Amino acid sequence: MAKKNESSPRSASKPTDPERSAPARRRRVLGKTPEGFEVYAPDRPPTLAEPREIRGWIRRWLDDNRRGDNKKAAKAR
């Protein structure tokens, strides 16, 4: 069933109150839980301009940590 206001020409041409319609950062909905809660795609932080290889950085950090290199580096600092 189509949702109200969805692709309706009338609602599209309606002037909107900027106070009421402002931002509301919408997240991508992946689906719903059995109880009916919406499931959202993971958020990307708005303060980071482009994707970074953070997972790789963390893996390297964990490896260094296992070898004790991070403690040595911290001491050196």
Place this chain on the structure above:
Amino acid sequence: MSRAAAYSVFVNCPFDDGYRPLFRAVVFTILKCGFDPHCALELEDSGEVRIDKIADLVRRCRYGVHDLSRTELNDKGLPRFNMPFELGLFLGAKRFGGRAQKSKRTLVMDVERYRYQSFISDIGGQDVAAHKGEESRVIAAVRNFLNAPETQGAPAPSPRRIKADFAQCEDARRQWCADEGHDFDELPYLDLVWFMGEFVAALAD
């Protein structure tokens, strides 16, 4: 995506400097247990009325973690009412909402177990977890709350394991913040959740 990851958790906890380490422990525990944390801090950039934003967040989350430990008076001699108010909103949604809202689950924490009776006796009968301001107790309370049979195939990691991983995550984040020019203590909420989420994923790889 695990079944648990489908569920959002509303974090209704203090945001002040003194509570910050505990707040980060709550967020990390939620991620480590495979859930998706949400709180009012993620709404700062929106132009909507604040109560509408919070109500929408409450509506979207099946689980609620509420910490009532900040009842002290501020420098104007007034207490903070936001946390008890948002707890009330959450319990109201559960009571009067539809099928999904009625399935909501709530964790209420305070410094001491029965202290709440002196300032919010209406929630009497609710099982309140006492954390005494200790990180280990906060982690255990949130972990045990989310270790629910209806969402978890296998038990969540032990509180001790979560605490050790959290300590590592904070060390890594300290270095990453220094490298990237972020303030460790002032890292915006979404960046914090993103980093912690990636750290949890890297540990699981």
